[in-house]
Amino acid sequence: MLGIIDDIVFWASTFWFLWLFVLAYFFYQWARDHLAFSPILTMSVAGILIYYLVFQYPIAGGAIFILYMLVYGGLLYLLPLVLPFFKKR
Amino acid sequence: MEPFSLFSVLPLLGILEDFDFVIKVFVFAYIEFYLYMQLRESQLLFGIATLIAAYFLLYQPIPTIFLVVIFVIFFTMGAHLQFLIQFGLYPLLRIFGIELEHPEVAEQKKMQEIQKKLQNGLELEEMEERWLEAQQKKDANYNKKMQERMQRHYI
Structure with missing residues (x-):
């Protein structure tokens, strides 16, 4: 009976670690894009960002990632397509 | 009800200190990026400008962070921001009856x-x-x- 709880915990922790990996990759990529001229600086900044925003405060890191994706990923450009359906007639 | 104690707030100060450090790292990375784009042909100037930027960030962090944030939002993201406001925010407010356009x-x-x-x-x-x-x-x-x-x- 408790097997299902084990399964839920297993998949939840798997997805949580995958999510943390995505966050770490995002911060590493950000550091590489902005500091490509210096590999040492890239690794230092990436290390600091990953330590604080993935290990220590993953929720803050996730919020930053989601906000960045919303603003730069172009999802907000879909708003003008969706909003007319909610317009007051 | 428990009496208010500063010790219950102190962990928050630790968190704020950590976020302060992370924000400074972000800002320093952006400053370095822009300095490199401007001064890549002159390594000496790039080095001097880096030292000056680091001095400002360490000893005058609040105005430095404020200026960099303003620069990033209005200069780098200016067109993006204008599009978002005109085609995202204004239609959203119009749904709630607020006309700002x-x-x-x-x-x-x-x-x-x-x-x-x-x-x-x-x-x-x-x-x-x-x-x-x-x-x-x-x-x-x-x-x-x-x-x-x-x-x-x-x-």
Whole structure:
């Protein structure tokens, strides 16, 4: 009976670690894009960002990632397509 | 109820200190990026500018962070921001009845809607009819003023 709880915990922790990996990759990529001229600086900044925003405060890191994706990923450009359906007639 | 204790707030100060450090790292990375884009041909200048930027960030962090944030939001993301506000925020506020867009743009849109209704043979509401009459009077006044100005100019 408790097997299902084990399964839920297993998949939840798997997805949580995958999510943390995505966050770490995002911060590493950000550091590489902005500091490509210096590999040492890239690794230092990436290390600091990953330590604080993935290990220590993953929720803050996730919020930053989601906000960045919303603003730069172009999802907000879909708003003008969706909003007319909610317009007051 | 427990009495308020500063010790319950102190962990928050530790968190704020960590976030302060992370924000400084972000800001320093952006400054380095822009310095490199501007001074990549002169390594000496790039080094000196880096030291000056680091000094400002360490000893005057608040104005430095504020200026970099303003620069990133308005200069780097300026067009992006303008598009988001005009086509994202304004339509969103219009749903809740708040009209912030330039009045001429809103008037043009309203005129287009009324003309569409007239073309489709639909009846206009009372408010729309009154608005249309007011707009036509305004246009007539404007045309009269322009004509008078033209006459004065040519005489």
